[in-house]
Amino acid sequence: MTASYCVVGGGISGLAAAHRLRATLGNAVDITVFEPADRLGGVLRTEMLGGIPVDVGAEAFVARRPEVPALLAELGLADRQRTTTGVRPLLYSGRLLRSLPQGTLSGIPSSPESMAGLVDTETLDRIAGEPARPLTFEPGSDPALGALVGDRFGAQVVARSVDPLIGGVYAGSAATIGLRSAVPGLAIALDGGASSLTEAVRRALPPTSSEPVFGAIAGGYQVLIDALVRSSGLRWVQSAVTQIDPVADGWLLRDTAGGFHRADRVVMAVPANVLARLATGFAPTAAAAASRIVSASSVVVAMAIPAGTALPDNSGVLVATGERLNAKAMTLTSRKWGSWGYAGKLELLRLSFGRFGDSRTRASDGELVAWAMQDLEAVFGVAVDPVEVRVQRWAAAMPQYRSGHASLATGLRAGLPPTVAVAGNFLDGIGVPACIAAADRAVAAVISATPAP
Incomplete structure (x- = not known):
């Protein structure tokens, strides 16, 4: 049978x-x-947005993990894997666009220099002095990431560096997500006896590589x-x-x-x-x-806009906690992945809304589109004129770790x-x-x- x-x-x-x-x-x-x-x-x-296939849910995968490349090869689709153009994301904090800090692990600094210009002098001093402060960490424990980082480095590091990254991945915040889920390598370093959070971050930082972090699939x-x-x-x-x-x-x-x-x-x-x-x-x-x-809900507002719109040559923008914006992140899709087959015609972008407990995901389509336009003007100083817009809702789709x-x-x-x-x-x-x-x-x-x- x-x-x-x-x-x-x-x-x-x-x-x-x-x-x-x-x-x-x-x-x-x-x-x-x-x-x-x-x-x-x-x-x-x-x-289809402006005649171009656009992912309105998940749009990328971590290319350094083997699962997706292996599955694509197994299915005869290895030639469909694409990589980013190499342009970097920006961070919106204090109503300013800044370069995303380097030398960090999920936004957690490895030195005061990695937070320079993003946090105040008091916080920089706190980061510098962290290795000298006794660290009590129980191996195997799983504290909330925000509590651990906030205690060692201060609230500004959490709000301006860690939360933007955590919100983009989990639609949550560092206040609730556990250390072991968010940054497993850091947990391993702490379990292994790192004497400070700074030392644990330095141990857990991946080696410098020219390989792209993210991948996507041509055609979506x-x-x-x-x-x-x-x-x-x-x-x-x-x-x-x-x-x-x-x-x-x-x-x-x-x-x-x-x-x-x-x-x-x-x-x-x-x-x-x-x-x-x-x-x-x-x-x-x-x-x-x-x-x-x-689980948290989220919304993606995807837009096709005229080519030549004055946007920076970056992959997108992550938004710090407490900013006067409604979106939590913006992806400049055409800049991030390249304009395959439609260069000079349109540009694509996405705005993401929603963290755990955020009521804005229940707003009407019209409100969400209006917020997207306002946020784009606030961040980039341009009034975009969309050719086509798609609002995609994902109810309770983002589990909270x-x-x-x-x-x-x-x-x-x-x-x-x-x-x-x-x-x-x-x-x-x-x-x-x-x-x-x-x-x-x-x-x-x-x-x-x-x-x-």
Whole structure:
């Protein structure tokens, strides 16, 4: 009999899991993916803007991690990987544009010089004197990043250097995200006995490299989504799963259309809150862990504007905490990636809104576009005249990696039955590479599992 695998969730985690199942098991299995949306891909979404494909969800991946380049090569898409132009981002702080500090680790300074011009003299003196102050750090602990950095270097470093980077990645703040999730290399250095935070940062700084940090896909992430659908040979059921029950020979899934589906193995690739609801009956410990993970909403306002608009030759702008702007970040897409095939016609840019607890993500499309225009004029001194605008909302799409998150994820996985595994951006990292890694891990787990008696 052909084995049946069900994947609940059709975002990048679910599609990567479906691909890995097919690549590992061949045609000996049926693979069904449940996704109620009108498209597959989750927060990877490519739209046409001014006739140009633009990613309006995740737009880049960390190129130094192996997962995305390896997957692209496996799918025959290695030639689609693109790199940045090499221009650097800016920081908006104190109503001024500044160069993003160098010699920092996720915005945490390795010396007073790395914060020069960004913080006041008192803070610079505090950074300089930090190595002489006794450091009490319990190995294995996971304090909030903001509390640790604020205690050692001061509040200005958190607000003006660390928060802009953390907000861009997690749609949260250093006040809530845990050290081990935000900067794992720094945690390792502190565990290893670094005598000060300055020393730990210096130990954890990656070696200088000419290799690009970020990559993207020519044609947008839709190219990857389409390839994963083809490679997996999945069957898409455009319904949400409402209930999962153990049966003698596996699992029985019920969907919103009233259908029933039997599965030998299940990969859950849904948001944490959905996992918490679905797993309550058959994995209460895992469900309880999932229910403790909260998420932030975000909004992307993408614009196509006339070529030649007076913008700096930089990749974008990160916004410090407390500035009189509504956006948390601006990406000058054409400057960051280059104008492939449309140079001289249009320029593309994106503005990102929303941190955890930020009510501005609930504003109307008109308000968000107006804020975007105001922010662009405030930062760059130009009044842009968009050719086309797209507002893309991502409700509760950004999990918050609070203190103790790694232990929470470990307990969640441990609470699942052997023939059910979990993947998603709320486990080991929010980026696309981490989602692919989690999907591969989930597939390996369910393939090797022995059903519970």
